[in-house]
Each structure stands twice: as C-alpha cells, then as structure tokens.
C-alpha cells in the first residue's frame with residue numbers, strides 16, 4: 001500500500017519520524033497474539049504499559065525539569081497513533097498523557113514537584129479521570145458528587161460511572177461539586193481534585209464493568225473520601241474551566257488513535273484482497289471491494305491532516321477547540337467506516353477472533369461515543385463556529 005503520512009518527512013519533523021520508528025519497534029514485541037489473548041481474558045496489558053513507561057513515552061508531555069520528555073502534543077499523538085496502527089490498543093495507557101493537562105496547566109508548583117517526577121519515572125501512575133456520573137452523563141454540570149470543606153481538606157461523596165483504569169492507577173483526577181448548581185452559572189461551582197487512590201481505603205468502592213472491548217472500567221461508589229486541601233487543582237469552583245484545556249488535548253490524541261486504527265484496517269483488508277481468490281481472480285479486483293477501502297483511505301488521511309493542524313495549534317498555544325473537535329469527529333467516523341469496509345472485505349474471517357479484525361472493530365467503535373459523542377461535537381461546531389443557537 002502506498003504510504004500514508006505515517007513516516008512522511010514532509011509532514012513530520014525528523015525527530016518525529018525517528019520517534020515513530022522507535023515506537024513501531026517496541027510495538028513489534030507485542031504482536032496480534034498478545035492483544036488477542038488479553039482481549040479474550042479481558043486482562044489489562046500490564047507488560048505493554050510497563051514497556052511504554054520504561055521507554056519514557058507515558059511521560060511524553062511532562063516537562064523535562066520534572067523528569068519527563070517535554071514533548072508537545074504532536075509527538076504524543078505520533079506515539080499513540082503508531083500503537084493503534086501496529087494493531088495494538090492505546091486505550092489502556094493514553095489517559096496518562098491527557099489527564100496530565102489539568103495538573104500541568106493549573107496545578108501548584110508544590111503539586112507538580114511532588115507528583116510529576118514519580119509519574120515520569122513510572123513509580124506512580126496517573127491513569128484515571130473521574131467525570132461521568134450515572135445521572136449526569138454528557139451534561140457535566142449536573143454531576144451530584146459533592147466535595148464539602150472540612151478542616152484542612154474536603155470530604156467527597158457520590159457516584160461515578162465508566163471510570164477507566166482505576167485498578168491500574170495510583171492517582172485519579174476527580175471532578176466534584178463544591179457549591180450548588182443553582183447558586184451561579186451551571187459550569188461554576190465545580191472543582192478538580194487529585195485523589196491518591198493508594199490511601200483511599202474503603203472510601204472508594206469500584207465495581208468493574210464488562211464492556212464491548214477489553215477496557216478496564218468501573219462504577220465507583222465514593223463515601224466520605226478525605227482529600228487534603230493541597231490536592232485541589234487550580235481554584236475552587238473553576239474545575240470545569242480547568243478540564244476544558246485537557247479536553248482539547250484528549251480529542252486530538254483520540255483522533256490520532258483513530259487514524260492509526262483506520263490505517264490498520266485498510267492495510268489489513270487491502271493485503272487480504274490482493275491474495276484471496278474468489279471466482280478465479282483476486283477479490284480486490286472488484287470495484288465493490290476497492291471503492292469502500294479507497295474511500296476509507298481518503299477519509300482517514302483527511303482526518304489525519306485536521307488532527308495534525310489541531311495538534312500544531314495546541315502546541316503553539318493557539319485556540320484549537322474547533323480543530324480538536326473536528327479532528328475527533330472526522331477520525332472516529334473514518335476509522336469506523338474503515339472498520340466496516342475491512343470486515344466486509346474479509347467476509348467470514350472478519351468475524352473470526354483469530355483474524356483480529358473483530359477485536360479492532362470493537363475497540364474503534366468507542367470513539368464515536370467517548371470521550372464525547374459526535375452529536376455533541378456537531379452541536380459544539382454549530383454553536384461556536386457557525387454562531388447558531390445552543391441546541392441543548
């Protein structure tokens with residue numbers, strides 16, 4: 001297959017080209033059979049995440065003064081993209097990159113020097129981000145988990161759902177209400193906390209949920225969790241604003257993962273269509289097979305350009321809400337279309353776990369819905385780019 005921009009010196013700096021090579025080399029140590037086996041057992045890819053940590057790549061966005069690599073979002077996106085493009089699944093590890101945003105931008109110097117060096121060295125993991133609640137869903141302003149000031153700290157009580165990687169994380173960033181919604185604008189009165197899960201004891205009870213794909217995720221019951229005041233990130237009541245920065249980074253990184261998935265689907269399917277003979281000729285000589293794959297390629301590569309633009313704007317400190325949201329929308333739709341075209345190309349093999357396509361198919365489906373659904377992305381673009389009335 002002619003190369004997409006994966007190793008393209010025109011769009012990647014020489015350093016990023018080299019970084020991609022190194023990530024690919026690491027991913028080759030974790031072949032299809034590794035992911036297939038974990039998927040069957042619904043087990044966390046501990047060895048893979050450890051290898052990424054050892055390579056320093058989970059500390060990509062941590063500044064060098066705290067022991068990280070000091071990379072920008074373009075490099076981080078390249079790392080995650082290569083993982084998914086190689087057939088792996090970046091989902092179990094990606095949060096350490098984007099959860100960091102709130103701490104880096106709004107954390108105190110004391111918090112950064114206390115937590116970032118052990119995260120960078122791999123001693124601590126910051127993989128969990130607790131926002132979603134059973135009753136609130138997409139409308140974050142309606143969360144009911146409360147943090148009440150008590151002496152030198154806060155006491156947190158409430159419920160969260162679909163909180164991923166909690167069982168494999170030492171730290172968790174959590175959003176809670178610190179003053180009632182009715183008292184001010186709905187987005188005010190929310191605060192962000194850095195929770196040390198190691199000391200949470202029985203005040204956080206996780207209930208693991210079995211999901212469509214191998215994603216360790218949980219419902220959390222939080223009952224009287226004590227968090228020191230020093231673990232409030234940024235200003236009390238400003239938590240919603242603080243997580244917005246991180247959300248753009250998250251959308252861009254998810255877009256990069258979807259582009260990686262899309263390329264994997266297309267490459268696998270095109271390779272299969274070249275060798276599989278039906279009616280005495282290669283399957284791929286039929287336009288009914290070619291066109292969906294060619295269309296998928298066009299959409300995946302176009303989404304990649306938007307994701308690169310969004311990452312470049314983010315790294316330059318420019319506003320990037322429109323670009324980040326558009327990249328996530330286009331890339332998740334493109335990888336899903338590529339997944340369907342690929343399954344159609346493989347026919348029955350597309351459904352057979354031994355061919356890995358059904359696993360990747362399930363994995364990439366998530367990104368049309370999470371971390372934000374594409375409906376809400378369209379609402380954002382209609383309101384903030386087109387200036388239309390808010391629809392919700």
Ligand SMILES: Cc1cc2nc3c(=O)[nH]c(=O)nc-3n(C[C@H](O)[C@H](O)[C@H](O)COP(=O)(O)OP(=O)(O)OC[C@H]3O[C@@H](n4cnc5c(N)ncnc54)[C@H](O)[C@@H]3O)c2cc1C
Nearest residue numbers: 129130131132137138162163164215370371372373375392
């Ligand atoms: C595998 C997995 C892992 C997750 N990990 C985390 C995590 O680590 N931390 C965390 O905080 N959350 C996590 N989530 C939650 C995820 O972010 C939410 O599921 C997602 O934001 C959608 O929220 P919801 O499920 O409550 O859907 P709802 O808000 O109930 O919406 C349901 C559907 O209705 C649509 N909809 C809602 N409002 C509108 C509207 N106004 N206009 C048009 N359509 C609308 C949405 O598109 C959505 O598809 C995870 C979810 C999954 C499935």
